[in-house]
Amino acid sequence: MSSRVARYQLLLAVSSLLVSACFGFVGKELTLRTRNAHLPLRYASPINNGDNQGSYSALKEEAKSKTLYEILGAPATATREELKKCYVKKAKLSHPDAQIANAGSNNTITDKLDFNEIAQAWNILGDDKLRRRYDRELRAQAFSESAQRFANENLERAVPAMANMVDNFAAPFLRRTTATTWAVGQAVAKEVSSHENVELSDTWKKAVQAGQEVGRFMDGVDLKEKSKDLQSQAQDQLKRGTEIEDELDALTERRLLATLQSKDFFLSSDEATDVLNRLSIESENPTLLGRAMMRNTIEQEIRLLQVAEAKFSEKLKEYEATDKEWNTLLNKQDEAKMNLSKHKMEEMEARRALERAQRQVSEAKSQLLTSTNALRGIEQSVRKNAFEMDRMTSTLSQKQEKVRASLKKKVDQARGGMEVEYLTEDDLTALRRREIQLVGEQNQTRRKATQLQTEAESLKKQADNAEPVNGQQGEE
Structure with a gap:
């Protein structure tokens, strides 16, 4: 004992x-x-x-x-x-x-x-x-x-x-x-x-060596745990990015299909092409009615819509330039009227400067006459452009309605007669804003996932370097 x-x-x-x-x-x-x-x-x-x-x-x-x-x-x-x-x-x-x-x-x-x-x-x-x-x-x-x-x-x-x-x-x-x-x-x-x-000294040396080995091992374990945690966060971010991408695609499709249901919503050629591509993917086995409605016909109508959009944009620029000139002349006319009134008041209030005031009135009248003549000259051009603008707007609306009707018929055929959700203009505006927000979140999650994966790989390399080598342990 x-x-x-x-x-x-x-x-x-x-x-x-x-x-x-x-x-x-x-x-x-x-x-x-x-x-x-x-x-x-x-x-x-x-x-x-x-x-x-x-x-x-x-x-x-x-x-x-x-x-x-x-x-x-x-x-x-x-x-x-x-x-x-x-x-x-x-x-x-x-x-x-x-x-x-x-x-x-x-x-x-x-x-x-x-x-x-x-x-x-x-x-x-x-x-x-x-x-x-x-x-x-x-x-x-x-x-x-x-x-x-x-x-x-x-x-x-x-x-x-x-x-x-x-x-x-x-x-x-x-x-x-x-x-x-x-x-x-x-x-x-x-x-x-x-x-x-x-001997106590021999025991001490072996104890210190064991402590150093375990210390390095624990450092490696901590780094590996942190690396796994970062990898898990990266996977969560990638999963979130995929969910956002799916939500964005579904929301975009919902907005485009809702646009076809009303004449109040603008339908561009790019959006029409997007709808056609989505319908082509969904309807792999078209019916006889679907074969009758050929894809090239719709594509031709979309191309005509693109041409109409280009002409409309060009004419819109001309109209804006003419309207800007019109507004400039109106401002000059208003300015001339103000000058005329001002100088008339000066004539009434200051008889001592009658001659000077009469000369200024004469100049103002001359300016008024010049601007009025110029305004009359441009008035015909403005009326002509306005008439052409109305005609182009009517043509664009007709083309747009034709494409809308074709796509709507195609959607009804592809969806098997299912009713498509009807949305108001405010609803479409909200959908567009949500699309922009989801695109931003998707890019942010991808960047964050990439950053977390990089940090996880770096920590994993540090953990591998911190682990003791079997050969070195045997020698010690």
């Missing part, structure tokens, strides 16, 4: 030391990322590979050292803004310039402050990632110290209780947040149980 107790005592002591030393290694790694590498996380010297008595003494010295929160004078639950305020306050008091200014005073509080320690504490606690790792180190070290005290106070009762606590509490807690420490403990337990007279 005594040998078993001694064996468990050695296992507990080594496990406790490994927890602290392993997180001390993390503290050293974090410290190297700051400007001064001489400051550990808890300001305690690393545990040497000496005997158990020296390691335990170093552990007690580390327990007595200050934490980074204590150096800044802030609680562990403080926010980043609160930590920054404490850092600024301490830095002002401990800065070398402030120390020189207060050299003659007997301020013991200022003398105890170390500017470098305060700066190092803020560099770690001010970084969210480094702070989380430091907090995990504190929690693990507190657990190690409590386990060591518990074992020293009552070793006989601690042996089964400690084993139960490790299985039920420590293992689940450390398996995820401190996976490295868990691997270290397993390596040490295996080494101690197989070689009772093993």
